[in-house]
Amino acid sequence: MSITLTVNGRSHTIDVDPSTPLLYVLSDDLALRGPKFGCGLGQCGACTVLARGRAIRSCVTPVSAMSGADITTLEGLGTVERPHPIQQAFIDEQAAQCGFCLNGIILTAKAFLDQQPNASEAEIQRALSGVLCRCFAHTRMLRAINRYAGHPVPSRAGDAGSATGDGEPASLWTGGVK
Numbered sequence: 001m002s003i004t005l006t007v008n009g010r011s012h013t014i015d016v017d018p019s020t021p022l023l024y025v026l027s028d029d030l031a032l033r034g035p036k037f038g039c040g041l042g043q044c045g046a047c048t049v050l051a052r053g054r055a056i057r058s059c060v061t062p063v064s065a066m067s068g069a070d071i072t073t074l075e076g077l078g079t080v081e082r083p084h085p086i087q088q089a090f091i092d093e094q095a096a097q098c099g100f101c102l103n104g105i106i107l108t109a110k111a112f113l114d115q116q117p118n119a120s121e122a123e124i125q126r127a128l129s130g131v132l133c134r135c136f137a138h139t140r141m142l143r144a145i146n147r148y149a150g151h152p153v154p155s156r157a158g159d160a161g162s163a164t165g166d167g168e169p170a171s172l173w174t175g176g177v178k
């Protein structure tokens with residue numbers, strides 16, 4: 001079946017089984033490396049992309065459901081030379097450890113703040129509760145998101161724990177990480 005997707009502003013027509021997960025098309029056919037394969041079950045957020053104004057999990061989204069949709073991956077937010085402000089905030093706060101979860105964290109936070117620009121920090125943490133990070137970089141990532149949202153940025157001096165200053169990280173998105 002022939003399906004047309006608009007990804008990062010470019011139209012692509014792909015001959016594909018309509019039940020193929022969107023993630024496979026993005027990575028295998030379009031060679032995009034922003035969305036990651038984590039759990040493959042819609043449970044970790046690593047494969048997140050933006051579509052129709054929402055953060056969706058591309059590993060459990062059949063490509064046919066996105067026919068005609070405008071999709072943005074992490075690569076589509078900004079460039080190395082001109083990162084999107086949320087990407088710049090993550091750079092400024094050095095908000096990564098291994099980096100595998102960053103795609104889901106950044107796109108989920110952006111989609112949420114696009115919808116609710118005045119969201120509180122607690123609301124941001126709740127919105128991120130389904131995106132998993134196993135490196136415990138939550139505190140640095142929350143600082144970056146607060147910076148992007150225009151909130152006061154929590155002090156690094158308040159962090160406790162690891163040598164990287166991440167500590168017991170931002171309540172692990174209020175208990176969202178199991």
Ligand code: FES
Pocket residue numbers: 036037038039040041042043044045046047048057058059060
């Ligand atoms: Fe899609 Fe985990 S890889 S949610």
